[in-house]
Amino acid sequence: MTITNENCVVGIEYEVKEAGATEVVDSNKGTGQPLEFIMGVGQIIPGLEEALVGMSKDESGDIMVPAEKAYGARDDNAVQTLPIEQFEGVELQDDLTLYGQGEQGQTVQVTVKSFDEKEVNVDFNHPLAGKDLMFSVTVLSARGATADEITSGQIGGGHDHGDGCCGSGTCSS
Structure with missing residues (x-):
């Protein structure tokens, strides 16, 4: 399943560093808990979301996100x-x-x-404001969002009949 720019529920494993640095500033690697979000809802930083479009389940990559598409310029x-x-x-x-x-x-x-x-x-600036970020990501899952997930913006929200009847997301196969 290839990730599109909206109505896909995506789960990733990630590690992020400031560009050019060696110290990891955030990661969920090895936790067994993917970061799950709905594409197109603004649940993750825009630059990372944009770079995930076109990736598929089990695909890995390094993604450079400039400050203006991460946490913005320092104010x-x-x-x-x-x-x-x-x-x-x-x-x-x-x-x-x-x-x-x-x-x-x-x-x-x-x-x-x-x-x-x-x-x-x-x-009040985010600690990573004004910083370019380097993400190492692996797509662990990608599926179409249910009608309830699209409406609520929450993963797993609302009802699910268990028969796939609500699978109205637009991830492509």
Whole structure:
């Protein structure tokens, strides 16, 4: 089954490094848990999704994703100084990653860059913003999404009759 650009449920094993670096920054290799997502829904970074189009089950490859198609350019305006009172009960340390809730209820990740007795400097940029990334991937699975998966954007969501009646995805064979 060849991956198309939408309505395919894809499972990959991956390892990612900053381009030119040797240190792995994220990986699911050897975990037995593929990263599963629906193509065309924006569940993974755009550059990786684009590069997977045309690949097939059991195919492997190295994929270079430029920063603008990964986590975007670094935004210096995303570094802010906040009063230390907002961090009451948090044991602060440099490079500490914290998670909070954004204005629209979404999860927001910030990194503590520095702090003193009055203020905390935090960076709202993704840690990999502004960095080109090298992915080593293996496609473990590719199938058409069910009607429920297409509607909900969630893998395995809704009902399934078990007889393939909902297999309306567009992966090609």
